[in-house]
Amino acid sequence: MSKQELPVVDLNAVACCAPIAVRPMDADQAAVVAPMFKALGDPIRLRLMSMIASAPEICVCDLTPAFDLSGPTISHHLKVLREAGLVDSERRGTWVWYRVQPEAFRQLGALLEISANQPAGGAA
Amino acid sequence: MSKQELPVVDLNAVACCAPIAVRPMDADQAAVVAPMFKALGDPIRLRLMSMIASAPEICVCDLTPAFDLSGPTISHHLKVLREAGLVDSERRGTWVWYRVQPEAFRQLGALLEISANQPAGGAA
DNA sequence: TCTCTGCTTCGAAAAGTATCTAGACAAGGA
DNA sequence: TCCTTGTCTAGATACTTTTCGAAGCAGAGA
Numbered sequence A, B: 001m002s003k004q005e006l007p008v009v010d011l012n013a014v015a016c017c018a019p020i021a022v023r024p025m026d027a028d029q030a031a032v033v034a035p036m037f038k039a040l041g042d043p044i045r046l047r048l049m050s051m052i053a054s055a056p057e058i059c060v061c062d063l064t065p066a067f068d069l070s071g072p073t074i075s076h077h078l079k080v081l082r083e084a085g086l087v088d089s090e091r092r093g094t095w096v097w098y099r100v101q102p103e104a105f106r107q108l109g110a111l112l113e114i115s116a117n118q119p120a121g122g123a124a
Numbered sequence C: 001t002c003t004c005t006g007c008t009t010c011g012a013a014a015a016g017t018a019t020c021t022a023g024a025c026a027a028g029g030a
Numbered sequence D: 001t002c003c004t005t006g007t008c009t010a011g012a013t014a015c016t017t018t019t020c021g022a023a024g025c026a027g028a029g030a
Helices: A027-041 A043-053 A059-067 A071-083 A101-111 B027-040 B043-053 B059-066 B070-084 B102-111
Strands: A085-093 A095-100 B087-092 B093-101
Touching: A027 A071, A027 A101, A027 B027, A027 B043, A027 B093, A043 A059, A043 A071, A043 A095, A043 B027, A059 A071, A059 A095, A071 B059, A095 A101, A095 B043, B027 B043, B027 B070, B043 B059, B043 B070, B059 B070, B059 B093, B070 B087, B093 B102
Parallel strands: none
Antiparallel strands: A085 A095, B087 B093
């Protein structure tokens, strides 16, 4: 779906980009970033994301059979990932192909960097 | 709450730790990791997490006034973060203090690393 | 012991989410 | 044009989450 029919995260608006351990995140930034984490907060979507990110691109026809779920349910989860700005899709002929949006990925990783406020050792 | 009264994420069980862009995550690993992302998938909790992570530790009495929400609601969100293994808490006298679990943080960051499967440039 | 404050738990209402079936749309081939 | 296949959308239902007020527990101090 290159047509981007829905409100999609504007990556340039993601408040740039101090790790959340450096200073408290303001409400606006949190409102932009939280939906990305939320999209990854479901085991099905996390696996879908991982399958998509593990290849340059992947067809829905290869994603659906990996789960015990109906096609529409997989389609719903892919839509959530799309609207969070984490993946992009494109129809080519009969099939629809998904790939990651690397910049969104990168930003989430940057937000989780540990700062000097935190001890280096595990505290589990 | 050092007494850990509830099922808490066992960090040693977090399938260790290839970035999700390296190979597809299996269902067991996704079931362990997804609740951590889910916990960060709410703007209130993301801000709470950021406030906690921005200091060595912080008192609930300093967290609550930063939001237009009741005490019980903040307490609920803190519990979600605790049960996801992202923070730890301890009562000292009258007040309860929260701090991050740096190892959990680190693992989430590691999962979001970009692999060679993905182009270096943004695709937004 | 009593009372006050800080924080959590309980129980309920409202809103949101996951999943399904049915149906619609798009592309390819007969 | 019609049929088949792949994918998405719509609508319904069951479940989960967010939020609050009320109540409970834990410490500190009079």
